[in-house]
Amino acid sequence: MTTEMDPRLKATLGEQDHRKVVAPYIKLISVTEGARGDKVWLWDLRFTQPNTVHIPMAAVHSLEHCIAVFIRKHLDGVINFGCMGCQTGFYLPVMNMGDYDQMCDAVEKTLNDILVAKEVPLANEEQCGWAKNHSLAGAQEIARSVLSKRNKWTEVFK
Numbered sequence: 001m002t003t004e005m006d007p008r009l010k011a012t013l014g015e016q017d018h019r020k021v022v023a024p025y026i027k028l029i030s031v032t033e034g035a036r037g038d039k040v041w042l043w044d045l046r047f048t049q050p051n052t053v054h055i056p057m058a059a060v061h062s063l064e065h066c067i068a069v070f071i072r073k074h075l076d077g078v079i080n081f082g083c084m085g086c087q088t089g090f091y092l093p094v095m096n097m098g099d100y101d102q103m104c105d106a107v108e109k110t111l112n113d114i115l116v117a118k119e120v121p122l123a124n125e126e127q128c129g130w131a132k133n134h135s136l137a138g139a140q141e142i143a144r145s146v147l148s149k150r151n152k153w154t155e156v157f158k
């Protein structure tokens, strides 16, 4: 369990001015501690530049499915994975996981999984609420673009 917060995460904690950030980046939004000391670390995975480029809905939806399923192979304690309504990023709450480099590595592996995926997981009418609305090619295009800036993920501001 991580006890001390990485200074890079501390510096960008919370909601930031969306005009001052540079996507893609990974940052921490909040840490919520429970009564027994467990901590929920809420991560912000921002893939495209706010108010400039949004991810098409079908690609957002497929990224959500793919990352929700694939990231669990690389990371313990994943609670959920959800899209931001603005279609520029995702929320990732994780139990007791505050290691920045480990998080970036897990996301890198997950995006590489998407590049070689043959289909979008859970994209069927039993397990999804809009099963026709998917684009694996769209998700792969975004994954490729985000991976091409892997060395910038921890640089949140201009």
Ligand SMILES: [Zn+2]
Binding pocket: 061, 065, 127, 128, 129, 130, 131
């Ligand atoms: Zn769905």
